[in-house]
Amino acid sequence: MTPVLHAPTQYPPxxxxxxxxxxxxxxxxxxxxxxxxxxxSLTHVxxxxxxxxxxxxxxxxLIAEDILKQGLNRVIVASCTPNMHEGTFRKACADxxxxxxxxxxxxxxxxxxxxxxxxxAATEKAEALxxxxxxxxxxxxxxxxxxxxxKQSTLIxxxxxxxxxxxxxxxxxxxxxxxxxxxxxxxxxxxxxxxTFPTLDCAA
Numbered sequence: 705m706t707p708v709l710h711a712p713t714q715y716p717p718x719x720x721x722x723x724x725x726x727x728x729x730x731x732x733x734x735x736x737x738x739x740x741x742x743x744x745s746l747t748h749v750x751x752x753x754x755x756x757x758x759x760x761x762x763x764x765x766l767i768a769e770d771i772l773k774q775g776l777n778r779v780i781v782a783s784c785t786p787n788m789h790e791g792t793f794r795k796a797c798a799d800x801x802x803x804x805x806x807x808x809x810x811x812x813x814x815x816x817x818x819x820x821x822x823x824x825a826a827t828e829k830a831e832a833l834x835x836x837x838x839x840x841x842x843x844x845x846x847x848x849x850x851x852x853x854x855k856q857s858t859l860i861x862x863x864x865x866x867x868x869x870x871x872x873x874x875x876x877x878x879x880x881x882x883x884x885x886x887x888x889x890x891x892x893x894x895x896x897x898x899x900t901f902p903t904l905d906c907a908a
Contacts, residue, residue, distance in 0.1 A: 717748040717842045720776040721834060722767060724758035724783035726813055733817035735827040739782065742831045746838045750774050759789045767793070768800035778806050778841045782834050784813040803846035810837040856880065864892025 721743035725731035736754040743752035751774050755763050758781055770776055781793050786809045794804035812830040820826050858874050860867050863885030871883045897907035
């Protein structure tokens with residue numbers, strides 16, 4: 705049964721889905737062609753493709769070209785972990801004029817092909833993850849990044865040896881430091897010791 709997308713969007717989603725082979729990292733287990741065909745059948749998916757390396761320059765160019773020619777307003781890449789290439793694909797979308805926060809990435813490498821030797825199970829899970837991504841991306845709205853000024857100051861809670869050392873290091877780097885201690889004096893457990901090894905100096 706094909707999932708139906710219901711999302712409160714200002715305009716109908718036009719979704720592009722791109723399935724990465726990642727060499728044989730994904731395509732060696734997951735049937736990427738079948739995942740691409742499945743994606744093409746989902747509601748609001750305008751185009752679905754599979755490509756050897758989506759993160760490559762030609763792969764990014766393929767996405768950008770489809771955004772312009774197909775009028776895509778949502779993009780999904782099914783590939784590796786977002787920690788590795790989410791920024792790459794967001795930039796590709798932004799370069800093509802699409803708000804980068806209308807991009808969704810789903811991980812079919814670490815969560816599918818790398819965790820099973822069963823091609824059928826891996827492919828079915830990849831399809832489920834892509835369907836979920838299509839559902840999710842329809843709810844996403846354009847966002848914008850902002851820069852705000854920061855005051856270079858630090859609050860350290862606890863005036864033990866660790867707190868004192870952290871305060872000194874931060875102060876030496878030019879930061880304003882506030883050291884807060886609930887006891888009348890700093891030093892923590894260290895201040896209660898008689899002498900310290902190996903110099904036998906007074907701990908206080």
